[in-house]
Amino acid sequence: MKNPNYPLKKRLASRFLKALEKIKYNMSPSPVSIEEKRRRHRAVRGAAYASMASSVGPRRAWSRALLRKMRERKRARRNPRNADTRFGLNQLCDVVPGGEAMDSRSLLNETAHYIECLVAQVQIMREILHSSSSSSSTTL
Amino acid sequence: MDVVGKDASVEPSNANDDFLNYHTPNMAPEWQVNGNNLTNTSIGMMSVCNSMVESSACSSPSMVDSFCPTVWDHSINGQTLGYCDVNVQNDVSTSSNLGSARADLGWNPSAMLRGGVFMPPVSGMLPNFPADSGFIERAARFSCFSGGNFGEMMNPFAVPDPLNPFSRGLGVAHSQRHEMNMVELSKEGGLFLGKPGAEGSPFKNEKRSESLHDEAKQGVGVSGNDSDEAECSGRGPQEKVACMTGESPGKGLGPKKRKRGGGQNAQNDENNGTQTRSADTTKDTAVMKQKGDQTMTSNSNPGGTNGKQGSQGSDPPKEDYIHVRARRGQATNSHSLAERVRREKISERMKFLQDLVPGCSKVTGKAVMLDEIINYVQSLQRQVEFLSMKLATVNPRLEFNIEGFLTKDMLQSRGGMSSLGLLPDMTMPFPPIHPPQPGLIQTCIPSNSSEALRRPINLQSPSVCAGFKEPSSQVSNWEDELHNVVHMGFTSNAPTSSQDLSDSLPPGHMKAEP
Secondary structure (H helix, E strand, O other): OOOOOOOHHHHHHHHHHHHHHHHHHHHOOOOHHHHHHHHHHHHHHHHHHHHHHHHHHOHHHHHHHHHHHHHHHHHOOOOOOOOOOOOOOOOHHOOOOOOHOHHHHHHHHHHHHHHHHHHHHHHHHHHHHHHHHHHHHHHH | HHHHHHHHHHHHHHHOOOOHHOHHHHHHHHHHHHHHHHHOOOOOHHHHHHHHHHHHOOHHHHHHHHHHHHHHHHHHHOOHHHHHHHHHHHHHHHHHHHHHHHHHHOOOOOOHHHHHHHHHHHHOOOOHOOOHHHHHHHHHHHHHOHHHHHHHHHHHHHHHHHHHHHHHHHHHHHOOOHHHHHHHHHHHHHHOOOOOOOOOHHOOOHHHHHHHHHHHHHHHHOOOOOHHHHHHHHHHHHHHHHHHOOOOHHHHHHHHHHHHHHHHHHHHHHOOOHHHHHHHHHHHHHHHHHHHHHHHHHHHHOOOOOOOOOOHHHOOOOOOOOEEEOOOOOOOOOOHHHHHHHHHHHHHHHHHHHHHOOOOOOOOHHHHHHHHHHHHHHHHHHHHOOOOOOOHHHOOOHHHHHHHHHHHHHHHHHHHHHHHHHHHHHHHHHHHHHOOOHHHHHHHHHOOOOHHHHHHHHOOHHHHHHHHOOOOHHHHHHHHHHHHHHHHHHHOOOOOHHHHHHHHHHHHHHOOOO
């Protein structure tokens, strides 16, 4: 088991927070419509994956694939479409982004790293949520 | 019951091919040798048991137990203690639900349970089991060689089994010496199905204690099939037992391999497709070896030679760009070698992944591991989705502080190792907390972690962030730090850890919420 990946987490946290800020800036504080909520949800999720991919950089195949996907999505953002559900949820080669083009050994490597990043990301998000929820609870 | 009469009459005809008639006639003679329990106990039960077993080859252990104890009881009473233990062990290895009976059934001959215990694993073989009088005889002899013999027989198992991840199902039984023997016996029984009595004779003449190993070697030598030998070597004593039958070892090994890999479910395979074994054995060998069986296989090659390690030196090193030594009995052309190397590397990665994915240490087998990994990744992705949804709904006013805190904290932790250095101290109290909490978390963390989100707030931070990771001390350290820092930043009362951390971290981090 890898040691706690502090550098990775640092990068992840900073990037993700920045992305979150951007999202919050662009959106109203309290989304009223379902569509708005969904959009925001997708944006946050995209920010999560984007921050993951960008903090990892092009070193990993899965991050490269993710970055590719993001760039494609960026171009298509003008026309909002539900293209985000396809972060690969089928088999391992689909689960790990960009896994279709990998041989089994590297796929497993990628999976390992991807899992690490996912875990770190999830933790950061949880932390943020906890802090925000606790703070909001205290303030409220 | 007329069965009794039949038993008496059939007694001399043990060796005939009428063994498929599972009813007592075949078994009774053997059992009756020692006692007249057959007459006393309800033979009807035996027939019922027989019918049950026949109807369902793999009748549930409970069912079998309920009926078959009586069947075995006769034999048990007649048989010596050793056999009973063997019975127990066999079942123990196969059905964990009876595991509790393991310790109890020491050498108590009166334990009917043992008989019942023995039934389930043999259930698949039972229809043919009595057919092999040789087996019965051997079993009887086996019982005579209880105790020390078991220990001897257990040893070879003990050595290779820890190395063999597939033998975990048997590894459970490893603590019980007898289990191994019973498994061997059961396998023997299964193997004898094809040749009732034919293989029995060579075995009858041999002592159980040493015989198993010797026979295996002999059997392997007899087979003269290198691949089979390799497989035998891979299996250790178990395979030797299989080889002992004199059948093409591949057949025996096939089911053995599957048994090892997939628990005792493969016992039925022994009875079924024996022909396909030889074809599968090589593949299985490769797979098995891939699973870390390597040292064992290379070392415990009975071959036609004597010692188990004899063949190791005789393997000519095959040249690959990675120096790979071809194991004896394996195909040595470049294709299979390269494939083997590849597979070994993949298995390496799988092991690494196994560490990453929590709760996968006990899982064996590539497919299951892959499933676990996929599930884990999917659950993580779902978590990300869920959390992002939540984050999307949370008011954004906190973000600045968080960012400032986190980055500052990270810089702090990076620049000043003191805080990190203090963390280990801080975490001292945590390890004791961890064991219970991960269990807590484990139980309450669904993939969607909605409850998990709420509960962590109540629980202490280490457990919160431990999340999916059981060995999460390191992660929780980081999480503690993060969590506490964030808490401190927002003046939320963090758990005790935060207080400790507050001492360590400079007071500058204490910021009031804007």
